Amino acid sequence: MRAVGMVVEFNPFHNGHAYYVQQAKKQAAADVTLAVMSGDFTQRGEPTVVDKWERTRAALASGVDLVIELPFFYACQPAHRFAAGALRLLSEMGVSAVAFGAEHPQWDFRSLVRAAKTFDQRDLKQYTETYATQFNDQLMQATGVSLKEPNDILAFAYTKAAENHHYAFDLQPIKRRGSDYHDEQISGRIASASAIRQAMLTGNDYQETIPAEMLVSLAAVKRVPTWEKLYPMLRNQLIQAPVEQLRQTYQMAEGLEYRMKEQAQRSLDFDHFIHGIKTKRYTYAHLIRLCLYTTLQVREKELAEHVNQPYLHILGFNRRGQAYLHQVKKQVNIPMFTKVGQDLRDGLCNLDYRAGKLYQTFTPVEQDLKHAPIILR
Numbered sequence: 281m282r283a284v285g286m287v288v289e290f291n292p293f294h295n296g297h298a299y300y301v302q303q304a305k306k307q308a309a310a311d312v313t314l315a316v317m318s319g320d321f322t323q324r325g326e327p328t329v330v331d332k333w334e335r336t337r338a339a340l341a342s343g344v345d346l347v348i349e350l351p352f353f354y355a356c357q358p359a360h361r362f363a364a365g366a367l368r369l370l371s372e373m374g375v376s377a378v379a380f381g382a383e384h385p386q387w388d389f390r391s392l393v394r395a396a397k398t399f400d401q402r403d404l405k406q407y408t409e410t411y412a413t414q415f416n417d418q419l420m421q422a423t424g425v426s427l428k429e430p431n432d433i434l435a436f437a438y439t440k441a442a443e444n445h446h447y448a449f450d451l452q453p454i455k456r457r458g459s460d461y462h463d464e465q466i467s468g469r470i471a472s473a474s475a476i477r478q479a480m481l482t483g484n485d486y487q488e489t490i491p492a493e494m495l496v497s498l499a500a501v502k503r504v505p506t507w508e509k510l511y512p513m514l515r516n517q518l519i520q521a522p523v524e525q526l527r528q529t530y531q532m533a534e535g536l537e538y539r540m541k542e543q544a545q546r547s548l549d550f551d552h553f554i555h556g557i558k559t560k561r562y563t564y565a566h567l568i569r570l571c572l573y574t575t576l577q578v579r580e581k582e583l584a585e586h587v588n589q590p591y592l593h594i595l596g597f598n599r600r601g602q603a604y605l606h607q608v609k610k611q612v613n614i615p616m617f618t619k620v621g622q623d624l625r626d627g628l629c630n631l632d633y634r635a636g637k638l639y640q641t642f643t644p645v646e647q648d649l650k651h652a653p654i655i656l657r
Contacts, residue, residue, distance in 0.1 A: 284308035285375035287366040304379035318355040320639035325569035327505035336596040338494035346601030363437035383429040385453035389439035511550035518544035596654030
């Protein structure tokens with residue numbers, strides 16, 4: 281069986297995603313669609329609008345055959361680490377192709393990657409702008425291409441990871457259909473995930489943009505998960521923990537522990553806090569991920585150890601997905617499992633378990649321990 285892999289968040293799963301799944305399978309001439317999906321927190325460190333199980337259920341109902349969780353230590357990372365981790369899992373699963381969305385699928389991303397290898401990294405360590413801005417300025421000067429759209433940035437990251445690790449699968453960019461990634465207005469059957477999330481927060485109608493299975497899940501959401509609701513836990517952690525302890529947090533650098541601790545004592549809401557710690561050196565995405573690492577007390581050494589111990593946590597499958605699992609399971613060189621027991625909870629899956637417990641602020645559903653995969657017959 282020939283499989284096409286996708287790296288997704290499905291936050292939430294919408295009509296644009298359904299189109300993407302169909303196109304990926306068609307362009308790759310694949311028998312099976314395999315999605316590596318972020319868990320309960322996105323690449324930017326935001327909580328997802330519904331949990332990973334509901335998103336898995338919706339994906340399986342809309343054309344995906346097999347869903348595997350992208351572990352926390354890959355999922356909540358900058359684009360290059362996010363992409364490298366996801367492709368490592370897809371390589372283990374023996375996919376023939378990897379499809380991904382792009383605003384400009386006609387670009388030669390391999391040429392852009394090769395051009396970037398010539399950049400002098402010393403020029404990217406100035407403190408007047410974010411690393412991403414400095415890198416994009418260099419790329420623009422060298423190639424005339426500006427990497428500013430989110431899917432283009434990830435397309436570049438997937439291509440770079442595939443080149444660095446010499447993966448054999450084909451890379452297939454797919455043109456985004458409908459509204460822009462950042463659009464917050466709904467104007468048809470295909471809207472951005474950002475617009476749908478905004479509609480959920482403001483009470484506006486989004487129903488025509490969502491497949492039936494996901495619509496049921498969204499209708500059941502009573503409290504849309506946001507950092508505003510998680511902020512009391514972050515604030516308490518920042519106020520109570522000694523600076524020496526905060527300094528050990530993953531990605532905590534350049535005195536941010538002092539800045540965050542001081543701002544937490546001044547800010548009663550998350551919006552005021554995150555704007556108060558923003559500097560030209562760091563993007564909001566970087567800072568929100570750092571908030572998540574801080575709340576979960578993720579340490580540098582701890583995360584480094586987990587990154588070197590990847591695994592395949594099966595979240596759900598249908599009959600085709602199950603058949604593909606049987607086909608590849610003897611070729612997989614890393615742990616694969618369908619349930620998290622106590623050993624995995626305290627070992628390989630500890631970061632995912634802790635993230636899941638934090639996410640239970642919004643849902644009574646146990647996110648990991650002994651949760652069976654979603655099976656669609």
